[in-house]
Amino acid sequence: MSAAKSRWADNDPETEAIIAQRKREKEEKRRTKAEKQRQLEEASKAPAPIEPADADQGVNGEQGPPKKRRRLSNDPDASSAAGEVSTSAELKKQSSLLRFPVGEWGPCRHVDNFERLNHIEEGSYGWVSRARDITTGEIVALKKLKIENSPDGFPVTGLREIQTLLEARHQNVVYLREVVMGNKMDDVFLVMDFLEHDLKTLLDDMREPFLPSEIKTLLLQVVGGLEFLHSQWIMHRDLKTSNLLMNNRGEIKIADFGMARYYGDPPPKLTQLVVTLWYRAPELLLGADKYGTEIDMWSIGCIFGELLTKEPLLQGKNEVDQVSKIFALTGPPNQQIWPGFRSLPNAKSLRLPQTSASPAGNPPLLPRSRFPYLTNAGLNLLSTLLALNPASRPTAQQCLAHPYFREDPRPKPKEMFPTFPSKAGMEKRRRHHTPEAPKRGQDAPELDFAGVFGGAAGGDTGEAGAGFSLRLG
Amino acid sequence: MAQTNTGLKHLSNALATPDQLSNSSSSIDGVPTDLETSIRCAGAQLTQAAGVLLHLSQDIIAQAIVIFTRFWLGVDGGSLRIYSAKDVSAASLYLTAKLSFQPTSPRSILNVYNLLLSQDVSPLSFVNPRGAPKQPPAADTYVLSEGGYQAGRLVLLRVESVILRTLGFDTHVALPHTIALTYLQTLGVSRPAVSRRVLEHLNAALLSPQLLYVTHQPNALAVAAIYLATREEGVKLVDGEWWEVFDVDREELGFLVVGMRSTEGFMRKETELWKNKAIPMVIDEVDAEVERRRMMDEGE
Numbered sequence: 001m002s003a004a005k006s007r008w009a010d011n012d013p014e015t016e017a018i019i020a021q022r023k024r025e026k027e028e029k030r031r032t033k034a035e036k037q038r039q040l041e042e043a044s045k046a047p048a049p050i051e052p053a054d055a056d057q058g059v060n061g062e063q064g065p066p067k068k069r070r071r072l073s074n075d076p077d078a079s080s081a082a083g084e085v086s087t088s089a090e091l092k093k094q095s096s097l098l099r100f101p102v103g104e105w106g107p108c109r110h111v112d113n114f115e116r117l118n119h120i121e122e123g124s125y126g127w128v129s130r131a132r133d134i135t136t137g138e139i140v141a142l143k144k145l146k147i148e149n150s151p152d153g154f155p156v157t158g159l160r161e162i163q164t165l166l167e168a169r170h171q172n173v174v175y176l177r178e179v180v181m182g183n184k185m186d187d188v189f190l191v192m193d194f195l196e197h198d199l200k201t202l203l204d205d206m207r208e209p210f211l212p213s214e215i216k217t218l219l220l221q222v223v224g225g226l227e228f229l230h231s232q233w234i235m236h237r238d239l240k241t242s243n244l245l246m247n248n249r250g251e252i253k254i255a256d257f258g259m260a261r262y263y264g265d266p267p268p269k270l271t272q273l274v275v276t277l278w279y280r281a282p283e284l285l286l287g288a289d290k291y292g293t294e295i296d297m298w299s300i301g302c303i304f305g306e307l308l309t310k311e312p313l314l315q316g317k318n319e320v321d322q323v324s325k326i327f328a329l330t331g332p333p334n335q336q337i338w339p340g341f342r343s344l345p346n347a348k349s350l351r352l353p354q355t356s357a358s359p360a361g362n363p364p365l366l367p368r369s370r371f372p373y374l375t376n377a378g379l380n381l382l383s384t385l386l387a388l389n390p391a392s393r394p395t396a397q398q399c400l401a402h403p404y405f406r407e408d409p410r411p412k413p414k415e416m417f418p419t420f421p422s423k424a425g426m427e428k429r430r431r432h433h434t435p436e437a438p439k440r441g442q443d444a445p446e447l448d449f450a451g452v453f454g455g456a457a458g459g460d461t462g463e464a465g466a467g468f469s470l471r472l473g
Numbered sequence: 474m475a476q477t478n479t480g481l482k483h484l485s486n487a488l489a490t491p492d493q494l495s496n497s498s499s500s501i502d503g504v505p506t507d508l509e510t511s512i513r514c515a516g517a518q519l520t521q522a523a524g525v526l527l528h529l530s531q532d533i534i535a536q537a538i539v540i541f542t543r544f545w546l547g548v549d550g551g552s553l554r555i556y557s558a559k560d561v562s563a564a565s566l567y568l569t570a571k572l573s574f575q576p577t578s579p580r581s582i583l584n585v586y587n588l589l590l591s592q593d594v595s596p597l598s599f600v601n602p603r604g605a606p607k608q609p610p611a612a613d614t615y616v617l618s619e620g621g622y623q624a625g626r627l628v629l630l631r632v633e634s635v636i637l638r639t640l641g642f643d644t645h646v647a648l649p650h651t652i653a654l655t656y657l658q659t660l661g662v663s664r665p666a667v668s669r670r671v672l673e674h675l676n677a678a679l680l681s682p683q684l685l686y687v688t689h690q691p692n693a694l695a696v697a698a699i700y701l702a703t704r705e706e707g708v709k710l711v712d713g714e715w716w717e718v719f720d721v722d723r724e725e726l727g728f729l730v731v732g733m734r735s736t737e738g739f740m741r742k743e744t745e746l747w748k749n750k751a752i753p754m755v756i757d758e759v760d761a762e763v764e765r766r767r768m769m770d771e772g773e
Binding site: 098100104154162181188264268 | 572641642
């Protein structure tokens with residue numbers, strides 16, 4: 001024991017005791033100071049008069065209004081009154097109490113703290129560029145919010161985007177670092193972590209689609225992020241491959257919360273003008289104003305299909321064409337698989353073929369010929385995600401537990417992912433051919449679905465649903 | 474670690490730093506601390522009254538008051554000599570409602586604030602010391618003209634931007650109300666009188682001069698309100714230090730209990746202090762009040 005001691009240490013126990021005593025006194029002094037007892041600093045042993053040692057005393061005793069302050073140390077009374085036992089007990093207990101993460105707020109910094117490097121893309125809600133933080137040298141993505149003389153002040157979509165992103169701290173959601181301002185009142189930029197790729201550009205440039213094991217890894221991450229969002233009462237409402245960002249470490253993050261919002265129970269009235277057309281759920285197309293997280297699950301189904309074939313699954317030219325493309329894939333709805341769909345606003349004009357033999361299963365399996373390389377479990381998952389009836393679709397949580405992710409080939413470890421040259425990092429991205437998310441504030445179009453199955457009313461319907469007997473009226 | 478904390482975001486708040494609590498933009502601009510406290514408290518009451526008239530739910534109103542309170546704190550906060558308390562109150566309410574399930578229009582906001590700030594017909598004693606008139610007032614005493622609306626709308630939207638910039642766009646406010654009701658159920662207290670009293674304490678604490686909502690997490694506020702309410706209603710809770718189950722230590726509870734209990738006395742004192750005077754809610758009135766106090770000091 002003495003061998004471990006430094007030879008400079010004073011062995012005299014008395015001196016040691018004095019040093020310890022001084023130390024204790026110093027500690028006590030520091031605490032008292034923190035208690036804002038500046039005038040009592042000399043008499044360091046004096047108890048703080050304002051703080052009641054006992055909560056009961058606080059209730060019964062008449063106290064003056066205490067000064068505002070933050071709790072900085074233990075109650076000095078406790079040690080003197082109850083002795084050391086209670087102090088140590090208190091310390092032990094204190095460590096078991098949950099402490100919330102304490103955030104702070106402060107004014108926005110100026111955008112001049114960043115040096116813009118290159119333009120990345122223009123989304124429906126703003127311009128994104130790659131930039132460097134001048135002080136730290138870190139590379140970030142800078143997204144300028146579009147604020148065009150909005151009549152209601154700061155656009156609610158921008159506010160929701162910031163609010164939901166600040167709340168959605170998850171490894172599969174893009175990290176919003178801060179919000180910065182430009183010179184004008186309505187120059188607002190979001191500073192986010194920069195990621196090298198988006199899934200859309202990546203798929204466009206790949207010669208072969210991802211391997212099944214890679215698809216599972218990607219899908220697990222996206223659904224994992226989405227499960228977190230839904231657990232926080234956030235709907236994304238614009239999931240698509242170009243909004244899924246990826247870095248060179250195989251990590252994927254959900255981005256672009258321009259359409260995201262909180263929902264509630266019971267659900268508030270919502271606009272059906274959400275989600276980019278190709279990824280839009282049938283209940284939205286049929287005009288439902290009450291909908292829920294199932295619309296995000298539909299988009300996940302579309303993304304799943306796109307990962308499998310490298311091409312967007314349902315490329316409708318307009319709403320009517322989109323509906324006919326959906327029904328061509330899934331088969332038309334009927335009262336068995338989607339009870340109540342008839343009462344949706346736009347379903348009134350829908351003329352459905354009378355089919356005698358509807359595909360088996362509820363929801364019915366998608367045609368195997370469209371996805372020749374998918375396993376049965378995979379086809380089952382995809383068919384439930386793309387179920388016409390929102391109630392038949394799995395939740396994000398159920399999706400994560402699906403057997404598809406547990407069968408061979410297993411999800412590929414993220415570290416084993418191939419890397420790709422980054423377009424965003426080097427050069428201007430080319431514009432996608434994906435249509436944009438609907439603009440807010442437009443009137444929801446009154447859609448005439450009379451032409452979904454080949455009638456003339458819908459105008460350009462593209463390819464008609466295959467194999468249906470048409471009933472023209 | 475960060476992972477375990479993420480889910481707690483909607484139960485917790487950003488808190489004021491000691492620096493933000495001890496310095497304010499207004500005091501740098503020469504507004505006495507007690508005047509600042511009076512105006513802040515009156516602004517909170519104004520927000521509450523406007524929210525009630527707009528039929529907004531109490532969670533929106535409470536969030537607006539917290540945003541309003543945060544705005545004035547710290548040297549980077551707003552100054553009462555640059556921004557009118559009434560405008561910040563209106564913009565806080567407008568902003569919070571916009572993000573909620575019950576958005577409201579600038580016109581509704583401005584109409585309500587015009588009525589509440591009318592020195593002839595306002596029911597608020599700190600605006601109209603004579604109190605609300607007995608007879609329904611003539612419409613022209615409180616109706617907002619079209620020109621007034623256009624001008625007011627520009628100010629409202631500008632101040633909304635200022636609030637967002639000042640708070641770094643962090644509009645998140647977690648409230649203790651629902652947490653308190655959950656805790657009451659956990660404690661097996663089902664008497665409605667207790668729940669009502671808990672909510673009363675929590676709403677009164679919004680006006681607290683100790684700024685309890687920006688210095689303590691909602692779970693602690695909830696526990697303190699339950700502690701007080703059960704005592705006042707004579708309901709016996711479990712033995713032992715039950716507050717620790719809800720992650721509140723005794724010291725914090727003691728402080729909050731004293732703080733909540735002192736709010737009533739503070740409000741009485743405020744009413745007495747401003748008995749026949751209006752509390753300045755616009756920049757010019759604040760300037761005049763600061764000047765008046767300076768003259769009084771020099772006269773003595």
